[in-house]
Amino acid sequence: MAEKLIGADIAPPDLHAKITGRAKFAEDFRAPGMVFAKLLLSPMPHARVRSMDTSRALAMPGVIGILTADDVPAREGPREACLTNEPKYEGEPVLAVAAVDEETAAAAIEEIEIDFEPLPFVVDPLESLRPSGPNAYTEGNQFSGEDGWSQLKWTAADFALIDAGRMPNPTAPIEWTKGDPEAAFAESSLVLEEVIVHQSLTHHPMEPRSNMAYWENGRLFAFVSTQSTQQTKFALAGALDMDPEDITLVAEFCGGGFGSKISGSTVMQIPALFSRKIGRPVMLRITRYEENYVGRARPGFQSWLKMGFLPNGKCNAIDLILVEDGGPYGSGDNGTAGMTADLTYTPRNMRFRAASMYTNTPPKAAQRGPGGAQIIAMMEPILDKAARELGMDRLEIRRINAPGPDVTFGPRDTTLTSVHAREALDQGAQMFDWAGKQALSGQRNGSKVTGLGIGLSPYTAGSRGRDGLMLIRPDGRLYVHQGIGNLGTHSIADTARPAAELLGLDWDDVTIVWGDSSKGMPRSTVQAGSQTTHAHTRANHAAGMDALRKVRQIAAATLGGAASAYSVDGGRVRGPGGSMTFAQVAQRAIAMGGEYDGHVLPEDIHAQTVPAAQMLAGQGLMGVARDNYGGEGSIYSWVAGFAMIELDHDTGVVDIKEFVGVTDCGTVLHPRSLGAQVLGGCIQGIGMAMTQRWVFDPQWGVPFANRLYTARPPGFLDIPLNARWGAVGIADPTSPVGAKGIGEPPVGAGAAALACAVADAMGGVCLCRTPLTPDIILAELEGRVAAHGRLDQHVG
Amino acid sequence: MAKIRDMIPAFELLQPTTIEAAIDLLDEHRSGAWVLAGGLDSFDWFKDRIKRPSAVIDLGGIPELTGIRDAEGGLEIGAMTTLTSIVRHPRIRSEYSIVADAAEHVATPQIRNQGTMGGNLAQDTRCWYYRSGWPCYRAGGNTCYASAPQAMNREHCIMGRSRCVAVNPSDTAPALIAVDAKMIVENTSGPKVYDAEDFFIGPSIDITRMTVMKPRDLLTRVHIPAAWANAEFYYEKVRDRGSWDFQLVSIAAAFRMSGGTIEEARIAVNGVAPYPVRLDAVERLVAGTSGDEATANRAGDLAIAGARALRHNDYKIPMMRNLVRRAVGSVA
Amino acid sequence: MEFWRSVANPWDQNVLIGVSWDLMWAAVGGAVLFLVGHAIWIKTRPAEAPQAPVDRAAAAGIPERIQRHSLAARIFHWTMSATMLVLLVTAFVPVFGFQFAWVQVHWIAGVLLIASVLWHVVHAIGWQDFWSMFQLGIDEGMAHLKHVLSSKAPAPPKAGKYPFDHRMYHHVIVVVSLAAIITGVFMMVRIDTPFMARNPYLFGDSTWGVIYVLHGLSGVALIFLIAAHIYFAIRPEKRWITWSMIRGWVDREHYLAHHDPEKWVVAEKVAALQGGTGAVADATVSAPRGED
Numbered sequence A: 001m002a003e004k005l006i007g008a009d010i011a012p013p014d015l016h017a018k019i020t021g022r023a024k025f026a027e028d029f030r031a032p033g034m035v036f037a038k039l040l041l042s043p044m045p046h047a048r049v050r051s052m053d054t055s056r057a058l059a060m061p062g063v064i065g066i067l068t069a070d071d072v073p074a075r076e077g078p079r080e081a082c083l084t085n086e087p088k089y090e091g092e093p094v095l096a097v098a099a100v101d102e103e104t105a106a107a108a109i110e111e112i113e114i115d116f117e118p119l120p121f122v123v124d125p126l127e128s129l130r131p132s133g134p135n136a137y138t139e140g141n142q143f144s145g146e147d148g149w150s151q152l153k154w155t156a157a158d159f160a161l162i163d164a165g166r167m168p169n170p171t172a173p174i175e176w177t178k179g180d181p182e183a184a185f186a187e188s189s190l191v192l193e194e195v196i197v198h199q200s201l202t203h204h205p206m207e208p209r210s211n212m213a214y215w216e217n218g219r220l221f222a223f224v225s226t227q228s229t230q231q232t233k234f235a236l237a238g239a240l241d242m243d244p245e246d247i248t249l250v251a252e253f254c255g256g257g258f259g260s261k262i263s264g265s266t267v268m269q270i271p272a273l274f275s276r277k278i279g280r281p282v283m284l285r286i287t288r289y290e291e292n293y294v295g296r297a298r299p300g301f302q303s304w305l306k307m308g309f310l311p312n313g314k315c316n317a318i319d320l321i322l323v324e325d326g327g328p329y330g331s332g333d334n335g336t337a338g339m340t341a342d343l344t345y346t347p348r349n350m351r352f353r354a355a356s357m358y359t360n361t362p363p364k365a366a367q368r369g370p371g372g373a374q375i376i377a378m379m380e381p382i383l384d385k386a387a388r389e390l391g392m393d394r395l396e397i398r399r400i401n402a403p404g405p406d407v408t409f410g411p412r413d414t415t416l417t418s419v420h421a422r423e424a425l426d427q428g429a430q431m432f433d434w435a436g437k438q439a440l441s442g443q444r445n446g447s448k449v450t451g452l453g454i455g456l457s458p459y460t461a462g463s464r465g466r467d468g469l470m471l472i473r474p475d476g477r478l479y480v481h482q483g484i485g486n487l488g489t490h491s492i493a494d495t496a497r498p499a500a501e502l503l504g505l506d507w508d509d510v511t512i513v514w515g516d517s518s519k520g521m522p523r524s525t526v527q528a529g530s531q532t533t534h535a536h537t538r539a540n541h542a543a544g545m546d547a548l549r550k551v552r553q554i555a556a557a558t559l560g561g562a563a564s565a566y567s568v569d570g571g572r573v574r575g576p577g578g579s580m581t582f583a584q585v586a587q588r589a590i591a592m593g594g595e596y597d598g599h600v601l602p603e604d605i606h607a608q609t610v611p612a613a614q615m616l617a618g619q620g621l622m623g624v625a626r627d628n629y630g631g632e633g634s635i636y637s638w639v640a641g642f643a644m645i646e647l648d649h650d651t652g653v654v655d656i657k658e659f660v661g662v663t664d665c666g667t668v669l670h671p672r673s674l675g676a677q678v679l680g681g682c683i684q685g686i687g688m689a690m691t692q693r694w695v696f697d698p699q700w701g702v703p704f705a706n707r708l709y710t711a712r713p714p715g716f717l718d719i720p721l722n723a724r725w726g727a728v729g730i731a732d733p734t735s736p737v738g739a740k741g742i743g744e745p746p747v748g749a750g751a752a753a754l755a756c757a758v759a760d761a762m763g764g765v766c767l768c769r770t771p772l773t774p775d776i777i778l779a780e781l782e783g784r785v786a787a788h789g790r791l792d793q794h795v796g
Numbered sequence B: 001m002a003k004i005r006d007m008i009p010a011f012e013l014l015q016p017t018t019i020e021a022a023i024d025l026l027d028e029h030r031s032g033a034w035v036l037a038g039g040l041d042s043f044d045w046f047k048d049r050i051k052r053p054s055a056v057i058d059l060g061g062i063p064e065l066t067g068i069r070d071a072e073g074g075l076e077i078g079a080m081t082t083l084t085s086i087v088r089h090p091r092i093r094s095e096y097s098i099v100a101d102a103a104e105h106v107a108t109p110q111i112r113n114q115g116t117m118g119g120n121l122a123q124d125t126r127c128w129y130y131r132s133g134w135p136c137y138r139a140g141g142n143t144c145y146a147s148a149p150q151a152m153n154r155e156h157c158i159m160g161r162s163r164c165v166a167v168n169p170s171d172t173a174p175a176l177i178a179v180d181a182k183m184i185v186e187n188t189s190g191p192k193v194y195d196a197e198d199f200f201i202g203p204s205i206d207i208t209r210m211t212v213m214k215p216r217d218l219l220t221r222v223h224i225p226a227a228w229a230n231a232e233f234y235y236e237k238v239r240d241r242g243s244w245d246f247q248l249v250s251i252a253a254a255f256r257m258s259g260g261t262i263e264e265a266r267i268a269v270n271g272v273a274p275y276p277v278r279l280d281a282v283e284r285l286v287a288g289t290s291g292d293e294a295t296a297n298r299a300g301d302l303a304i305a306g307a308r309a310l311r312h313n314d315y316k317i318p319m320m321r322n323l324v325r326r327a328v329g330s331v332a
Numbered sequence C: 001m002e003f004w005r006s007v008a009n010p011w012d013q014n015v016l017i018g019v020s021w022d023l024m025w026a027a028v029g030g031a032v033l034f035l036v037g038h039a040i041w042i043k044t045r046p047a048e049a050p051q052a053p054v055d056r057a058a059a060a061g062i063p064e065r066i067q068r069h070s071l072a073a074r075i076f077h078w079t080m081s082a083t084m085l086v087l088l089v090t091a092f093v094p095v096f097g098f099q100f101a102w103v104q105v106h107w108i109a110g111v112l113l114i115a116s117v118l119w120h121v122v123h124a125i126g127w128q129d130f131w132s133m134f135q136l137g138i139d140e141g142m143a144h145l146k147h148v149l150s151s152k153a154p155a156p157p158k159a160g161k162y163p164f165d166h167r168m169y170h171h172v173i174v175v176v177s178l179a180a181i182i183t184g185v186f187m188m189v190r191i192d193t194p195f196m197a198r199n200p201y202l203f204g205d206s207t208w209g210v211i212y213v214l215h216g217l218s219g220v221a222l223i224f225l226i227a228a229h230i231y232f233a234i235r236p237e238k239r240w241i242t243w244s245m246i247r248g249w250v251d252r253e254h255y256l257a258h259h260d261p262e263k264w265v266v267a268e269k270v271a272a273l274q275g276g277t278g279a280v281a282d283a284t285v286s287a288p289r290g291e292d
Ligand SMILES: Cc1cc2nc3c(=O)[nH]c(=O)nc-3n(C[C@H](O)[C@H](O)[C@H](O)COP(=O)(O)OP(=O)(O)OC[C@H]3O[C@@H](n4cnc5c(N)ncnc54)[C@H](O)[C@@H]3O)c2cc1C
Pocket: A709, B034, B035, B036, B037, B038, B039, B040, B041, B042, B043, B059, B079, B080, B105, B106, B107, B108, B111, B112, B114, B115, B116, B117, B118, B119, B120, B121, B122, B123, B124, B169, B170, B171, B172, B213, B217, B218, B219, B220, B244, B245, B246, B247
């Protein structure tokens, strides 16, 4: 491709609206007669509503109605309803009140007499595994579709080992083994056994999950805060058990989700159901406090890790046990964690065991790099420990263990489309001057000690087989219809570039159509798993190719000659018979009909694309296609993070002096945006490892740190001024565009680089838990007793 | 009655334009009144519907309360002066740099633009049990949740506790103690002047208040005497993040030097007790020394004598010791 | 008037946390009313029927001074009084609005009170005539009541060592202060003391509520009881008893006027009174119990 768009910095189309404040997020919408809903949240971590009296609330002037668990679809088993009479965590919505304004609705909530019966609860997942430990559900602590509820308890012998700080040998619901770990450990010249804790932490996107909805003639108009758009419409339809084509879903802007709003949120059902009940538009603005509860959280891990190494530093065996905080509705981060460990350290002999435990804590969900980010933050410092023991350079041990193109990993021997982890390490080492900086490691300046760290982090970065849908209208412009969401990552625009590139258009001639399902959206990925860039550059490439074919055919049919002899550039198609503008081509397409204007659609596009394409048919030349490019193997991107810190041994405070992040994410689509993702993701990881926290009072099962300032995401002064990024820039061979996703891989790299640098500045002592706050660092440096048990979760 | 948070209920707003009028209103409404300065602490309480005053008295319209004036060779800071004005004031920056330094460590620029001298000194503790509306001692109940065996108390106190184990959150407080500031508190019976360290009280005296001020009282200004102008100052605040964070431990120290010898010192630490702690014994110890390493070490050890940790805040003991060492060592 | 104080606990459940301080004001008011009322009553009460003259014959063989309270008993009484007063002052003066650091003084006084009570119990069982205090005396009570209601009613029978009202007061004080002490001991687990680690979760909220209410009720009751006690102690006609608690002895006159020598047998074991002028009888031998 003659690339003028791919690889260029182009301002995204939503920039002006965001900067000027004109952008309408879900809570900015208004509709005639709209009322406001407020939620009554459970005050207990696990309870049953015994009785309630809402009469005083409903009698208040301005109160319009109430929505209770009886008005919403109930969910069986450990599945989340939007309102419940048996809340499973403190803060779970129990009912909603609608009133003419929020003040009245809030006052009405206070007038409700509600009696809860407290039930046994568990906050720390490990406690639920103890022989007589509590369960999050009255029915048990494990659930399977076939067998229903059961109880998983580890033995007293396991806990004797655990309490002695040793690795237990428990039964686990999830288990796989490859190779012969026992034999491999026997052959290892170094075996490390570690106890590691990774915290759970809330997502806290800037925009809480507010939503508004109303009904007109049986049609639902929903204004939601969501990462995805097209898929969110289907998720909402599924939740409400209705025909997706009866929903108009509007989601033009989203103030972040980090995995917590992949296809909207559970609370998005509330305005829709409430509006249907009371016949008025309902706005539910979620506050920051409520967001802490209903806004999802990354599951923490309590884990035991055994890692064997050969004398050359090659990891030859891993035995990993993870206990995952599944929250009340489950979570499966452990699966990715196990895969990621196998992929990153290529041990060939690995045993993986995991138990995801239900807890009475706010629900867990994917958070940017789910599973992968945690395990990398946990294991990279152990790799450093091995390097130290073996007298190896820490870059070298990563190079030795990093996978090559022939890698197979995980229980099903997954392969990769491309991997350039070593290149990312090398480029990063060069940018950071890893070799030159070695002398600084451990150097003391007064009370401050310098530490260096590397974090190498992979994450999934694509999927295949989505659809692209676009029109060249009679105004001569290309309209790319995007079903993906506008999460602020620019992918909403950047994934359209291949089509524009193929059609030889300037970016100014391209309009991105997004954020409103009534405008027609092709079947898209959910905006998650860093899939979008890879999947939709391919889909739009396919649809672009379809449009290009049609443009040429129309030109040939109109001007004469062979279609293949025609080429496009600057909004014209030229060939042996002369040239036509795209405006003329579009008009011809409408006149010719059939496949040209979308009246006849390809057989293989997804059923969800068909109604959208039919709606747009006849309006111009339609490019519509499924991504049939195919390809073998999983798509993964990598980030190698390099950090230099100064640790103040008097205070435990860490000052990040320098950071470099280099990515292998295939072809670079949009450098400026990529830089923002690489460094932004690393910063999120730095927050995860260093500052952010979530804390529960174990007696009451109630979370603190439920405000932004107490949850402590990193602030402006917590990030290094000297932060640079780079990209390997080697195209992925299975995609015509070559781009892979980048959203998630940086998180683990940022977190791990910091965790390693802190250990380095402590003379190689790994605290083996997150967050690495001044208190635990100082306690270790001063040789004080640690405040918490080694496996304590939720202590911040 | 079910509870709901994050939604400010309507309140009666009174906007006096003179100090007299404000004091009269306070006297009229007594314990039902709430003094509103920058609102950063106040609105937090209001929006969680935990504190529901019957009358909110907004000091924003009283010009006499704003501004920094020269007074008796020193300076007088009006209670409604913003922290940003303090940070930027040329004389504070040059002669009492520790006060500007401390004010600059408060939260973020936005919060400093809005937060006031009076509000920063009179602000309530950030103990999250208390601020979650739990019925603890400070809230009029009979429990300290933060000192329970399994409680989450890494931010709490290591000294001065009495049933309540919360800490004072103010960054400016220790700096004002270090420069021997006086707080001028007025009510209908006239003004009263308190030494900065006496302005703050501990829970043993009154578990529901952080300062000597009772409902009728108004802090009108803070006077910084000439005596400590241009002393050697040391200020440091340890926090979890570089901004937008309260102290874990902070220290403010002023040293009057003669040659290489400390003639007199004033040292205060915050974040370790329910009130900013003035370290009189350490001050006496270092007087007459050069702040040499041995003295600094002894000063650090003396400072933490009697400190007692809760479950999660043992680290504050070495942290405080190290900060005192550093402060004393800074003049050597 | 409110009787209880209750709050919403962290789970938003209503729990009792103590008595309302209105009760403190009620106790203060009640005490003032009682004292003033009593004083007026005494003033305005018609003269009593003249008492039978002291039986001279009975006086024979009775020493001039009769020991009523051993030194140990007096030390106990005054220690207990002091701690009790300190406890009351530290408990209620802050509530009145005068703030000071009271908690530590309060619990230390409480510990001293407990120590003195323990000592008293041991002493009373081992060295004093334990049961002389615990005689109920229902007939005696009825006679007292009749006499109070009408000055014309015959004077009630004389008591042994401990007059009827003293015994009644002692019973009440035992119950009330034991309630205060036992609840107070539990409450100490919620504050910093050298004895135990703080643990507000030793009991559930509702148990704590009961403990606090009992402590509060007994505290409030003690305001009344102690006010009344002090009042009687300084009333002119009772001062001889107060003196006996200071000096340890009563004189023969008062002994014969107020006590029944049958019930409080003063043995002829005469001992020298320290620095005194006369002899004092050891009054440990009392009438056999079970007169009721
Ligand atoms: C997220 C966040 C982070 C923060 N971080 C820090 C920090 O790191 N360090 C720090 O020191 N502070 C910090 N603060 C506090 C902030 O700096 C303000 O100083 C403080 O909240 C109160 O100032 P205000 O002017 O807003 O007063 P208000 O909130 O209006 O008042 C605070 C209290 O003081 C009383 N009051 C105010 N003025 C007077 C007066 N003249 N007389 C009598 N009573 C009065 C009010 O009645 C109220 O009780 C933070 C605040 C927030 C919200």
